[in-house]
Structure formats: structure tokens, C-alpha cells
Amino acid sequence: MSASIRLAELAAQWTIPAAGVAALESLLIALARDDAPTTVREPHRAVNAHVADALTGLGVEELATARRVADIGAGAGVPGLVLAAARAQMEVTEVEIAGRKCAFMAELIAQMGLANARVACSRVEAWAQGHGACDAVTVRAVAPLPVIVEYGAPLLAAGGVLVAWKGAPDAAEVADGDHAAQILGLTAARRVPVPPFPGADQRTLYVYLKVGSLPNGYPRRPGMARKRPLQAST
Numbered sequence: 001m002s003a004s005i006r007l008a009e010l011a012a013q014w015t016i017p018a019a020g021v022a023a024l025e026s027l028l029i030a031l032a033r034d035d036a037p038t039t040v041r042e043p044h045r046a047v048n049a050h051v052a053d054a055l056t057g058l059g060v061e062e063l064a065t066a067r068r069v070a071d072i073g074a075g076a077g078v079p080g081l082v083l084a085a086a087r088a089q090m091e092v093t094e095v096e097i098a099g100r101k102c103a104f105m106a107e108l109i110a111q112m113g114l115a116n117a118r119v120a121c122s123r124v125e126a127w128a129q130g131h132g133a134c135d136a137v138t139v140r141a142v143a144p145l146p147v148i149v150e151y152g153a154p155l156l157a158a159g160g161v162l163v164a165w166k167g168a169p170d171a172a173e174v175a176d177g178d179h180a181a182q183i184l185g186l187t188a189a190r191r192v193p194v195p196p197f198p199g200a201d202q203r204t205l206y207v208y209l210k211v212g213s214l215p216n217g218y219p220r221r222p223g224m225a226r227k228r229p230l231q232a233s234t
Helices: 003-014 018-031 043-059 080-086 099-112 145-155 171-183
Strands: 068-072 091-096 117-121 134-140 156-166 190-194 203-209
Touching (some): 003 043, 018 080, 043 080, 043 134, 043 156, 043 190, 043 203, 068 080, 068 145, 080 099, 080 117, 091 099, 099 117, 134 145, 145 156, 145 171, 145 203, 171 203
Parallel strands (some): 068 091, 068 134, 134 156
Antiparallel strands (some): 156 203, 190 203
């Protein structure tokens, strides 16, 4: 199936306006470039692996209705820029530390014509403007669940949602994620299975809600979430 036909299917499925479809077409063109920070570049593959995969997040009501969204470790702009194209009411900030990826996304935002997206070139722990300011945080292909939870929790406003795109994490990783969530004022994960499609044969969304306060000492110093992750076993 061609990328354009698949994109038309997705637009109908998720009620994406014409301007959003045009923006996603520009995204697929940009991802096909040799300098794009992704290994999936061919449009007929990228439309599923990147666009369709990102749009599954709209099946989470708390994310679909969010206004202020932070996409952590955004890389090539997925899922954040896909969501920004699909939902003009979202204000999406792509939080990324790598300068080359930040520059790519800034150029991509201009090419897509997105007035509701921007780039914060920063470590997430050091992005002070985002602390407590986000209705939703999205994370895809960045880190194990306890690290993702620690990255996302400080950014969420009360009642906010963290959505993590995962494949098939083992039971220990899920338990560690729930342990980190308990410490950091979030609920245990709600699992939202995604029906398989080409490019995402095994996908589950892990959804955490902000229900409590962030304890003193968080966010920790940059790098500590990965160096000393919060684990149920300890």
C-alpha cells in the first residue's frame, strides 16, 4: 500500500483535518532524507512505523484532549509532531538533548507549517519551564519504564497523563515502573493494547496519571534516573 493511501486511511480513522494531512505528508518527505535521525525512512514503511504508531496515542482520552504536551527524547519528532499535526489544539514541545536532532526538528516544524510545536533543546531534568506545566507527556523508544516515569513525573500538572509507547517489557520492568510511579505521585500503569499493524506488531501504551505530589529531591540531577533507576527490588 502506498504512503498516500495509508495516510488517507489514518486521516479518516483519527479525523485529521486537511492541513494536518498536508503536514504529515511533509513529515514523511523529511524522514526520507539521508540525514533524518531514524532508520525507517521509506515513506511506505514510515507511514506505519512512525505516523500510525504515534496516532495510537489518541486512543488515550487524557492525551487526546490535552492542551500542553511534552514529547521527551523526541529524536525525529515522533510521536510529538505527528500529534501536533493531528490535533491543532495541542501545544507540543519536543524535548531533546542532541543538538543535531534539535536542528532537524526545528527545520521540520517549519516545513510542516506547525504553529503549535516548538523545540526545547535541553536535558529533560534541566527543563525548568516544563516542571508542573504539562497536561501530558509522551515518550517513545527512550528508556526503561522506571526511567521514563522519573523523566515525566516532574513535568506533569495535577491530573496530567504520561503515555509511554512500549513493545513487550518484561514483568520486572513493569514492576519497576509502577514502583517509580508510586514514589513520584503517579498511579500504577494502565495498559492500553494496540491492535497490531505493519511496523508495530507488538505495541502497548503504558499510561500513568498524576495523582499526588512530587517528593522532595526530585527531579534528581541530570543523569541520575539512568544511573540509579528507581527499582522495586531495591
